[in-house]
Amino acid sequence: MQYLNFNGKLIPAGTAIIDADNRGLRFGDGLFETIKYKNGELQLIDLHLDRLWQGLAALMFDIPRLFTKEYLTREIAKLIHKNRLTHARIRLLIIRGKGGLFDPENLHPVFVIQSWPLDDDFGKLNSNGLELCFYGDAIKSCDSFSHLKHNNFLPYLMGALFAKSNHCNDAIILNEHRRIADTTIANIFSIHEGAIYTPPLAEGCIAGTMRQFLLDHLPKKGFKIVETPLTKEFLLEADEVFLTNAMSPVKWVRAIGEKEFSRDTILDIHRSLSQTFPAIFC
Template structure:
């Protein structure tokens, strides 16, 4: 994307990409004091719109943001879609919507009002289709997630996932799973974790420390009606090693199937079926 002709949205104002919008005293910059949503816009519509805004506002309440009357799903949706239109990304786009606290307070916050920044990037159908080649994954050994409510927030405090992604790249992996404080599996660097055993689908419960993914929420509701019972439970490394299939989910990719985890190899047959039935036609 040519940043000289592209646009961003900062607090409702449309600015040329590259425009300075933060100061050195910004709390979002200093402390990661905020959260974000990664959304898929397809043919001028936000996929899983209500789930995204449910998660956004729940996270803002948990982080003690003061939510102004103008901060509504309808208003924010309008700004997101207008930005996509300005950038000519409406057919298919990845959107990053970041909410953060601005100036005020070196340690304790003095201002609870939200600031926000919206960016868009164009996508192609291949970017959101099911992967042809299965992912090779492992577990990041250098850190763990807590199992509290903050762990479920899509937070700007992303350091553990950054290090896990670097570990994956250094070890020729496609992604890394992350342990929680009980050395059980929470999620991956950019996705929620599912596995299949005897046509039963399993995923770590949110009490295990994973991010509350919108695609995860969608599948928990949709899988039973498609003939796949789904269970939320603690998940161990041994559970994955004994699984028939493993797949990862997020708002952009939908489903990505895994071909290899340590010594275990998987096919993606049922994962493909789930993708075809539930994700492929999702608007």
């Protein structure tokens, strides 16, 4: 039997836990993090919790004194131990409690931690490139909340359904300026003559933990990386394109529509990072 952690209590994973008046259910009032656990380590945990705390402040949660990053880390570890996991995807959901739009019972966080086992080779650099498409029926706003991992994910939800119905691996989400934001599950990078480009947070993309990791570490490896707005035209002129998220640190994109991409620089990036961070870039 698998378990989940609901506000510090380990209960069977199929247990009903949400009241019909819950603000997370009614309004999407909350945040989430998806964290990779491997070889006894919660990968990029500091980046995940820093982003989460920024989100809690932005959404005006009232954080109890004992509700700390260390406390949540212990609660995640408790669930991992209970479910006897060695390699897993961890989802940490933070929602507010019951109440209407103007009259919440309180502003305290309620948390749910779930886990799913992963295959040992999950997250390896893919040899069969991804095929992407553009999704334009919903756009990503560029505001104070657009970079957060909040629970209002309609553009990503509909983009994922669009990608599946069009036999694509993922869909590229556009922002209010009709430029590139990200994809439904990842940040996006393009490579032009060896230089790496990715949209800045002001363009509405999620503040991905792996995105930040690459921004911090790729220049130290000798790679040029630039945060700049990306148009569809610029993206389609790229030599190479790749995606990143916490579960799959580098994913090669083979094609967007009819445009195909190589992966020589991507292989160099992955090889360089795997030498220094083998636990992450397996």
